[in-house]
Amino acid sequence: MITLATLAQAPSALEQSFQDVFTGGATAALMPFMALAVGALLMLLVDIIKGAEMLRPVVVVASLATAIVTAWCQVSEPAMQVLGGTYGVSPASAIFTLIFCIGALFAWIYGLGYYEGRLRQFSGEYDMLLLSAPAGMILMVGAGDLLVFFIGLEILSLPLYALSAFRRNRTDSVEAGLKYFLLGAFAAAFFLFGTALVYTATGTLNIGELASMFQGEVARSPIALVGGALLMAGIFFKVSVFPFHLWVPDVYQGSPTPITTLMATGTKAAAFGFLVPATFLLPPAATGIIAAMALLTMAAGNLGALVQTNVKRMLAYSGIAHAGTVMLLMAGILASGGSDEVRSESVNATLFYMAAYLFTSTGAFGLLAMLEREGEQMITLQGLRGLGRRRPAVAAAMTVFMLSLGGIPATGGFFGKFMVFMVLVEQKMIAVAVLGALLSVIALGYYLRIIVTMWMQPLAEGEADRQAPSTLPASVVTGVCAAGVLFMGLMPGWFIGLLG
Numbered sequence: 001m002i003t004l005a006t007l008a009q010a011p012s013a014l015e016q017s018f019q020d021v022f023t024g025g026a027t028a029a030l031m032p033f034m035a036l037a038v039g040a041l042l043m044l045l046v047d048i049i050k051g052a053e054m055l056r057p058v059v060v061v062a063s064l065a066t067a068i069v070t071a072w073c074q075v076s077e078p079a080m081q082v083l084g085g086t087y088g089v090s091p092a093s094a095i096f097t098l099i100f101c102i103g104a105l106f107a108w109i110y111g112l113g114y115y116e117g118r119l120r121q122f123s124g125e126y127d128m129l130l131l132s133a134p135a136g137m138i139l140m141v142g143a144g145d146l147l148v149f150f151i152g153l154e155i156l157s158l159p160l161y162a163l164s165a166f167r168r169n170r171t172d173s174v175e176a177g178l179k180y181f182l183l184g185a186f187a188a189a190f191f192l193f194g195t196a197l198v199y200t201a202t203g204t205l206n207i208g209e210l211a212s213m214f215q216g217e218v219a220r221s222p223i224a225l226v227g228g229a230l231l232m233a234g235i236f237f238k239v240s241v242f243p244f245h246l247w248v249p250d251v252y253q254g255s256p257t258p259i260t261t262l263m264a265t266g267t268k269a270a271a272f273g274f275l276v277p278a279t280f281l282l283p284p285a286a287t288g289i290i291a292a293m294a295l296l297t298m299a300a301g302n303l304g305a306l307v308q309t310n311v312k313r314m315l316a317y318s319g320i321a322h323a324g325t326v327m328l329l330m331a332g333i334l335a336s337g338g339s340d341e342v343r344s345e346s347v348n349a350t351l352f353y354m355a356a357y358l359f360t361s362t363g364a365f366g367l368l369a370m371l372e373r374e375g376e377q378m379i380t381l382q383g384l385r386g387l388g389r390r391r392p393a394v395a396a397a398m399t400v401f402m403l404s405l406g407g408i409p410a411t412g413g414f415f416g417k418f419m420v421f422m423v424l425v426e427q428k429m430i431a432v433a434v435l436g437a438l439l440s441v442i443a444l445g446y447y448l449r450i451i452v453t454m455w456m457q458p459l460a461e462g463e464a465d466r467q468a469p470s471t472l473p474a475s476v477v478t479g480v481c482a483a484g485v486l487f488m489g490l491m492p493g494w495f496i497g498l499l500g
Contacts, residue, residue: 026082029089029142031070032097036135039063040128047124060127064105067134071097075498085206086145095351095498096141096273099358100134103265106481109473110366111258114373115167126166129159130262137266141273146195146205146231149274153191153238156270157184160263164255176254179247183237186244191234197227198281207278214280228281238271239323242297249304252316257369257379260312261362264319269354272326276350277343279333291331291432297324298439305446309381312368314446318405319361321443325420326353328436332423342423348499349419355495356404356412356488363481364401367394370474384450386459395454397482404485406447407440412488 027034042059046052071094079090108130115126132155139152161184165177199205201224202213214224233244240248252260282290301321308314329346336342371378371394378384388395404413417440424433488495 026087028070028074028077029080029082029087032067032074032101033135033138033142035063035066035070036101036131036138039066040131040135043124043128043131047128053124056124056127060108060131061105063131064101064108064134067101067138068098068105071095071101081144081208085208086148087139087142088144089142091499092347092351093138093141093273095355096269097138099269099354100137100266103262103269103358103362104130104134106362106366106477107258107262109477110261110369111256112473113471114256114258114369126163129163132159133163133262134266137270140270143274144207146198146207146210149207150188150191150195152270154188156267157188160259160267163259164251164263166256166259170254172250172254173256174254176251180251180255183244183247183251187234187237189234190230190237194227194230194232194234197223197230199227201227211280225283231278231281232275235271235275236293239268239275239327240297240320241323241327242293242300242320245297245300245320248320249313249316252319253310253313257312257365257372260316261365261369264315264361264365265354265358268319268323268326269358272323272350272354275327276329276333276346279330279343282330282334284334284337287331287334290334291328291429294324294327294331295432295435295439297321297327298436299324302439302442302446305443308446310379311381311384311450312365312379314450315361315364315368318443318446321439322353322357322405325417325436325440326350328420328432329423331432332427332429335427335429342427346423348496349416349423351499352412352419352488352492352495353416356416356485359481359484359488360401360404360411360413363397363478363485364405366474366478366481367398367401370394370478381450381453384453385457386454388455389459394478397478398454399451400482400485402447402450404489406444410486410489412485412492414489415492 039059039062042063043056046055046059074089074094074097075091077089077091077094079088081088108127111126111130115123136152136154136156136159139155140149143149143152161177161181164180165174167173195205198210201221202210204210204213214228237244252263255263298321301317301319301324305314305317305321308317329349333339333343333346368379371383387398400411404411407414407417421433421437424430424436
């Protein structure tokens, strides 16, 4: 209950928070977020100062590079809480921050030369929004309070609503923005209603305190259980869990492809960065429900992808299936009774999976963005026919990404899935692990279909001389993504050692 004494203490608490920031107590922890926030503000200034337009790329790269470097420095530092416990950093949150910022940088590079005509005059707004989205992701994984998490969720969501509808002269892009906004509105409503119920039952929004309370009497409170379920449902909207996935393929297909790369990787990583550690909000009795939802999500994604001819839409369904795979970790945690050891192992598996998915999915969508400049037909299976003869390097990179998404050994995707299924096996959830593995095998049906189309199908008539106007930066990023996929598959021990 808010009293006059509480209100009297508010100014002093706010003053202490400002002192923490400006005297260095929280500066290091907030540095990645501050780098992106300052970059977004500078982008607004650069856009209105005559003759300063040429500085836009410098501001974007400098902001993201600063965030990446400062996050890398946090990987080796111990965990710490700042701002009265409402925000914190740890090696895990630092690695998540690296995923967000690298993904945003790759998306920005793939966007160079992608937009044509009148859209180029809105480059300043585009860059500012692109810097704001990863800032929200950073707040989400570092939040020590449910309201701070919600603020991060909205800072992430609002720019992506606008970016998904950025090609406003196209009906499918406007439709994507509207549908993504409606999905986000439902997610926000569920999350806030759940937060209100959890606060009613516990009297706190601090995630650390909630973790302790949900181990005791609070776990048997109907209000707390309903609140926790609504909180989870709100985040399930963001990660496209069955049955909240129906509009996701439309959103991915209609959005500009460089933005789809960020939506497919960063948004999922930020949401799972909260979901996996916060599984304590659900009772152990929900193990079967979560496992069933995860398997249904995998089935819906893989079966939906099998019948697609548009590769971009196919990869959207693939992303749904991958969300179901990571969600299996939540079932493993619940089966263990909320064991801290299993929770830590699951967080590490999530980090590895999302890092591998960053290189894999970003590279695949990025290649589609490059091919899309030749025409919309190039992102269909028909347009990919004979790509191996016409552009062997592009086809080879796409092959690596498809094999990784399918979980073939010697790729990062294989070890990501291996770590997920190991958690299930350790918790004696053999049937769930076997079903998950079988559903993953189904996915090979459409991944191999793309490979066969590129290498074994003949060129369409008139396609022999076609060349995509790809840029050197985009080609370099594609090479980095392919190298990252192979490095994580051939030397996973390096990344696992980084996790500690």
